[in-house]
Amino acid sequence: xxxxxxxxxxxxxxxxxxxxxxxxxxxxxxxxxxxxxxxxxxxxxxxxxxxxxxxxxxxxxxxxxxxxxxxxxxxxxxxxxxxxxxxxxxxxxxxxxxxxxxxxxxxxxxxxxx
Amino acid sequence: xxxxxxxxxxxxxxxxxxxxxxxxxxxxxxxxxxxxxxxxxxxxxxxxxxxxxxxxxxxxxxxxxxxxxxxxxxxxxxxxxxxxxxxxxxxxxxxxxxxxxxxxxxxxxxxx
Numbered sequence: 001x002x003x004x005x006x007x008x009x010x011x012x013x014x015x016x017x018x019x020x021x022x023x024x025x026x027x028x029x030x031x032x033x034x035x036x037x038x039x040x041x042x043x044x045x046x047x048x049x050x051x052x053x054x055x056x057x058x059x060x061x062x063x064x065x066x067x068x069x070x071x072x073x074x075x076x077x078x079x080x081x082x083x084x085x086x087x088x089x090x091x092x093x094x095x096x097x098x099x100x101x102x103x104x105x106x107x108x109x110x111x112x113x114x
Numbered sequence: 115x116x117x118x119x120x121x122x123x124x125x126x127x128x129x130x131x132x133x134x135x136x137x138x139x140x141x142x143x144x145x146x147x148x149x150x151x152x153x154x155x156x157x158x159x160x161x162x163x164x165x166x167x168x169x170x171x172x173x174x175x176x177x178x179x180x181x182x183x184x185x186x187x188x189x190x191x192x193x194x195x196x197x198x199x200x201x202x203x204x205x206x207x208x209x210x211x212x213x214x215x216x217x218x219x220x221x222x223x224x225x226x
Contacts, residue, residue: 033213033214035216041218042202042216042217042218042219043158043202043216045213045214045215048213056213058213090157090158097206098206098213098214099146099206099207099213099214100146100206101163102148102160102163103150103158103160103214104160105157105158105159106157107156107157108157
């Protein structure tokens with residue numbers, strides 16, 4: 001059974017640019033959540049998608065957005081990148097809700113903003 | 115702001131000992147609780163989930179939950195060097211479509 005696939009693994013971007021990260025959940029999992037992980041703040045919730053609908057959103061600025069496609073694949077986009085956006089971005093897949101069943105995480109995308 | 119608190123450590127235990135990791139949470143209505151293990155440079159991996167008060171055992175791992183005290187713990191028996199990792203406590207928020215709030219993790223070092 002394939003795991004959660006995140007692409008790309010590494011990204012280096014310049015301040016002001018935008019970036020799109022991709023996540024393919026485990027087959028049959030309809031919930032995809034995104035987290036930002038930094039050494040100082042730990043895992044911070046960005047948003048959750050289920051059946052192409054955003055069900056929950058964390059306390060991040062509007063520069064952070066996402067979407068989910070009919071095949072449950074999800075993308076997140078960060079516009080107008082800032083140095084503070086440098087982090088590991090983790091996609092978390094769940095059958096129904098990560099808060100009930102727990103998550104399977106992808107390997108993450110390491111974003112460096114210079 | 116719902117919070118999950120953990121001692122950052124490092125917690126050092128000798129090989130073969132019991133490692134005890136603790137976590138407190140602020141959302142009194144939370145109903146689901148998880149422990150994730152994260153090796154350095156890797157993504158978190160779910161190792162335990164617990165939903166009701168008491169103990170839940172899985173191999174060398176025991177999760178303990180006390181909702182009245184808003185306290186979750188993870189015991190690792192017969193600790194091995196391969197258990198050295200950061201352990202993240204995670205709590206499902208109450209209400210609506212819950213999100214999960216993570217603690218910042220406790221780093222465990224098992225000394226051979």
